[in-house]
Structures are given as structure tokens and as C-alpha cells.
Amino acid sequence: MTLADKIAPSLLAADFTRLGEEIAAVERAGVDLLHFDVMDGHFVPNISMGVPILQAIRKVTKLPLDAHLMISEPEKYVEVFIKSGASSVSVHCEVCPDIPKIAKRIRDLGARASIGINPETPIDRVIADAEHLDMILIMSVHPGFGGQHFIPGSLQKLREVRGELKRRGLSVDVEIDGGVKADNIADVKAAGANVFVSGSGIFGEKDYRKIVAEMRDLIAHAQPTER
Ligand code: DX5
Ligand code: ZN
Numbered sequence: 001m002t003l004a005d006k007i008a009p010s011l012l013a014a015d016f017t018r019l020g021e022e023i024a025a026v027e028r029a030g031v032d033l034l035h036f037d038v039m040d041g042h043f044v045p046n047i048s049m050g051v052p053i054l055q056a057i058r059k060v061t062k063l064p065l066d067a068h069l070m071i072s073e074p075e076k077y078v079e080v081f082i083k084s085g086a087s088s089v090s091v092h093c094e095v096c097p098d099i100p101k102i103a104k105r106i107r108d109l110g111a112r113a114s115i116g117i118n119p120e121t122p123i124d125r126v127i128a129d130a131e132h133l134d135m136i137l138i139m140s141v142h143p144g145f146g147g148q149h150f151i152p153g154s155l156q157k158l159r160e161v162r163g164e165l166k167r168r169g170l171s172v173d174v175e176i177d178g179g180v181k182a183d184n185i186a187d188v189k190a191a192g193a194n195v196f197v198s199g200s201g202i203f204g205e206k207d208y209r210k211i212v213a214e215m216r217d218l219i220a221h222a223q224p225t226e227r
Helices: 015-029 053-062 079-085 098-110 126-127 153-167 184-191 208-220
Strands: 005-008 033-038 065-070 088-092 112-117 135-139 173-175 195-196
Touching: 005 173, 005 208, 015 053, 015 208, 033 053, 033 112, 053 065, 053 079, 079 088, 079 098, 088 098, 098 112, 112 173, 126 153, 135 153, 153 173, 153 184, 184 195, 184 208, 195 208
Parallel strands: 005 195, 033 065, 065 088, 088 112, 112 135, 135 173, 173 195
Antiparallel strands: 005 033
């Protein structure tokens, strides 16, 4: 089965004074998901946005909301995020001792289950539990801030993850998050990603329709690299 390629603007890079307009603009530009970064000042050294903002966003768009929980003790919060409108929830393996358990909880609550992996974390534990997951999120920057540079070693990580999933016959989305822009999106597609988070790479541009179309074209023409 071929997995659909999905473009997910990260709202962290939107103009928060005009959040509704920004969402309407990327929706018109034809994006597939909205990526929503939640930071707790503990798992990552920054605080971003939380439940009331997600609830407000849920009212103004039909797009699936992709909640990325960069928080300690995520098991305490998955329910409220799903009830507030998240369609997929990523929790980090670094703070999840039991991946099958939290994935089942997310799925039982009606959302797609995803596990995030930080740049310095090996993929082994997550890959071993991949049959319980709908998506694996590879961080290509150290989580906590938008607008950072893509860590080049993430490409090899993507190849390993996609290679292992293929070897085991699993059709799981692989999301790449951090520093993804038009100039590297073909490389991340070629390495095995099919869900592309981009914050500054989209909201930093003047014409969202143009940049999203350009990214889609680059993704469509990317050639797979050796695994
Ligand atoms: C980083 C966040 C990312 C970030 C991406 O901690 O998880 O989603 O907003 O933003 P860019 O694309 O600007 O790196
Ligand atoms: Zn994110």
C-alpha cells in the first residue's frame, strides 16, 4: 500500500495575532494537516500553546489537527487533547515507558497514535513496537523551538526507520519535523518520510499557495535513495 504524502504546516510559525486568517490561508493553499506543537517547559526548554487554543482552532477548520506533545507525563494529557479535537497525537518515546499501552490509549480515544523520537534517541525501541503505531515522528531539530536548521543525520535515521518498516511489511506514516523547507523536502521524501511538517518553511513565505504547490511538486519528483 502506498502511503499518501501529507504537508503539515507547523502553527508555531504562524502569526498568532491573526491565527484564524493564517489557518484559512494554509487551508486554501491545500495543506493536508495542521501541526500543533505543545511544549511544557519541562520536557523541552520552552512553553508554547495548549488545550484552549486547540479547541478554538477546531472550530475554524476541517483539517485534521496533528498534536505534537513535547511534554513530560503525556499519558495524563492525551485524553484532553483528543477530546479537544486532535486527530493524531504524537508523544515522545523518551517519556513513554510503555509504547503499546499509550498507543492503545490514543487509538481507543479515537485518534491516530504516533511516537516522537528526538535526534539523540536511537530508533530501536520505537521500531520494535511499530505495529502498534499509525505514525512515527522523527525530530530533525532538538525540540523546543521553531526556525532551527535541519540536522543532516536525520536523513540516515529516516532511511533506517522506513527500511525497517518495509522489511516488516508495516505501512506506517513517517513524519519529519524540524527545519524542513523547499530546499530539502525532496531529500527527506527520498529518505522515506511521507508526512512533512514545515513551520518557517511555509509561514516564512509570502505566498502560501505557491510554496505548498512547490513543495508538493518536489515531493512528487523525489527519487528514493539507497536504504
Ligand atoms: C520544534 C517543533 C516543530 C517546529 C517546526 O520543537 O516540534 O514542529 O515548529 O518548525 P520549523 O519548520 O520552523 O523548524
Ligand atoms: Zn512539532
